[in-house]
Amino acid sequence: MVCGTGITLRNxxxxxxxxxxxxxxxxxxxxxxxxxxxxCIVGPSGCxxxxxxxxxxxxxxxxxxxxxxxxxxxxxxxxxxxxxEQSVFPWMSVRDNVSYGLRLRGFGKKERYAIADRFxxxxxxxxxxxxxxxxxxxxxxxxxxxARAFANDPxxxxxxxxxxxxxxxxxxxxxxxxxxxxxxSRKTTVFITHSIDExxxxxxxxxxxxxxxxxxxxxxxxxxxxPRDIAAIRTTLRYNQLFQTIWLTLRDEVLKGKEIELxx
Amino acid sequence: MAxxxxxxxxxxxxSVLSPLSLLIAWELLARVDAIDTRLFSSPSLIIxxxxxxxxxxxxxxxxxxxxxxxxxxxxVGAVPGIILGISMGLSPFVRSAxxxxxxxxxxxxxxxxxxxxxxxxxxxxxxxxxxxxIGVFYLVVINTMAGVLNIDKIYLDVARNYGANRRxxxxxxxxxxxxxxxxxxxxxxxxxxxxxxVAAELSAAKAGVGWMIWRAYDMFDIEQMFVALIVLSVLGxxxxxxxxxxxxxxxxxxxx
Numbered sequence: 293m294v295c296g297t298g299i300t301l302r303n304x305x306x307x308x309x310x311x312x313x314x315x316x317x318x319x320x321x322x323x324x325x326x327x328x329x330x331x332c333i334v335g336p337s338g339c340x341x342x343x344x345x346x347x348x349x350x351x352x353x354x355x356x357x358x359x360x361x362x363x364x365x366x367x368x369x370x371x372x373x374x375x376x377e378q379s380v381f382p383w384m385s386v387r388d389n390v391s392y393g394l395r396l397r398g399f400g401k402k403e404r405y406a407i408a409d410r411f412x413x414x415x416x417x418x419x420x421x422x423x424x425x426x427x428x429x430x431x432x433x434x435x436x437x438x439a440r441a442f443a444n445d446p447x448x449x450x451x452x453x454x455x456x457x458x459x460x461x462x463x464x465x466x467x468x469x470x471x472x473x474x475x476x477s478r479k480t481t482v483f484i485t486h487s488i489d490e491x492x493x494x495x496x497x498x499x500x501x502x503x504x505x506x507x508x509x510x511x512x513x514x515x516x517x518x519p520r521d522i523a524a525i526r527t528t529l530r531y532n533q534l535f536q537t538i539w540l541t542l543r544d545e546v547l548k549g550k551e552i553e554l555x556x
Numbered sequence: 557m558a559x560x561x562x563x564x565x566x567x568x569x570x571s572v573l574s575p576l577s578l579l580i581a582w583e584l585l586a587r588v589d590a591i592d593t594r595l596f597s598s599p600s601l602i603i604x605x606x607x608x609x610x611x612x613x614x615x616x617x618x619x620x621x622x623x624x625x626x627x628x629x630x631x632v633g634a635v636p637g638i639i640l641g642i643s644m645g646l647s648p649f650v651r652s653a654x655x656x657x658x659x660x661x662x663x664x665x666x667x668x669x670x671x672x673x674x675x676x677x678x679x680x681x682x683x684x685x686x687x688x689x690i691g692v693f694y695l696v697v698i699n700t701m702a703g704v705l706n707i708d709k710i711y712l713d714v715a716r717n718y719g720a721n722r723r724x725x726x727x728x729x730x731x732x733x734x735x736x737x738x739x740x741x742x743x744x745x746x747x748x749x750x751x752x753x754v755a756a757e758l759s760a761a762k763a764g765v766g767w768m769i770w771r772a773y774d775m776f777d778i779e780q781m782f783v784a785l786i787v788l789s790v791l792g793x794x795x796x797x798x799x800x801x802x803x804x805x806x807x808x809x810x811x812x
Contacts, residue, residue, distance in 0.1 A: 372718065426809060
């Protein structure tokens with residue numbers, strides 16, 4: 293399959309085999325994410341959002357359909373993923389964690405530390421650059437894994453609820469920072485969140501997924517002007533209209549998801 | 557639990573007083589002939605035997621010989637143990653190929669294969685080093701593999717996502733991630749090495765702390781036997797302090 297600059301999925305399926313039979317995690321997912329687009333995914337828990345992202349990251353194989361991701365250019369890594377769970381290496385200092393991708397790509401110590409320090413300053417952890425993760429709070433560790441992905445300068449950023457564990461102040465700061473970096477670099481970004489607000493503040497489009505199996509329910513274009521100010525954008529009428537639209541779509545799915553859970 | 561004032565000092569005093577009072581009791585019981593000094597000696601007799609052994613250089617020489625064997629055997633056993641253990645942890649293929657052999661041969665007492673080792677390697681240094689190496693190897697390989705298998709899968713995902721090659725997996729995830737368990741294996745291995753040195757020096761040795769014990773047995777020299785036993789205990793203590801220090805230096809991120 294020939295790929296453009298974006299990501300193309302055609303009829304992608306993913307089935308997991310368990311002891312009780314097979315589970316359909318993803319069913320017939322077809323979608324196009326443009327090069328440089330900020331694409332958000334919301335959906336009830338267990339709808340296969342993370343599975344979809346792991347397929348894009350190359351950590352999981354789809355069981356059917358085509359996945360098309362552009363090849364890496366000029367030595368930049370294809371994608372870097374920010375995982376939902378704690379994924380910062382306990383055996384590396386903050387600085388070594390943030391420069392991990394650069395180390396694997398053969399950057400010298402001096403060079404990669406200089407780059408890493410810039411991103412450590414961005415996440416506000418300069419004082420902790422030499423600290424080990426067990427000395428940090430959960431939110432600080434999550435910021436480190438965000439910086440690790442940014443510092444690697446990938447073609448595609450894959451983020452799985454990266455700010456879910458953060459307190460609100462830090463979340464807003466990092467959202468704003470993410471927007472700033474994205475405006476500068478226009479990296480293709482796929483961003484999973486459980487927060488409609490976050491999806492609206494960040495995304496160009498928001499995809500709502502159905503639960504069990506995960507399918508595309510709808511894709512909503514977010515026509516809010518850029519560059520966005522996260523505090524100001526929430527007061528606009530358009531934001532509220534979009535919020536309403538997405539919530540009504542999502543609500544049915546969340547309720548359906550609950551029914552299925554209860555039925556089991 | 558509420559901490560008593562000076563609790564730390566009190567605990568430390570107790571840990572010095574209790575062995576000291578045991579020594580005093582031993583000496584007193586020996587003095588009043590409540591225990592047979594021909595078999596159990598007494599602290600003062602042991603010190604009397606210790607001083608000439610020390611100043612003649614005999615004790616130091618024998619200790620040095622044993623220490624050299626222990627360190628060599630430890631290294632020869634631990635290094636392949638770590639490398640193979642990491643490979644077994646990372647690769648299901650290597651694991652399924654090697655694990656049955658390890659599981660089948662691990663329970664064989666290392667002393668039981670000493671005669672075979674002597675036949676293969678002769679009576680020289682090699683057989684002694686090899687005996688120790690085998691004992692250390694098993695403990696290190698098993699612990700290292702468990703250490704790698706215990707690493708949270710998410711870290712392997714991160715490495716994969718960041719484009720790690722085989723060497724990167726070894727050096728940036730498997731080895732550092734398994735280090736706490738590797739050190740647990742090394743500490744057990746060091747204990748095993750001290751057990752095996754005495755056995756290895758039983759046969760065909762002309763020096764060493766273990767050899768001193770067996771010579772003392774032949775000559776019914778109980779004091780010399782106790783001196784050698786004390787040297788072994790001090791050696792074990794020093795080695796464990798050294799390993800602890802190395803661990804603090806290499807594994808600074810270990811949560812205690």
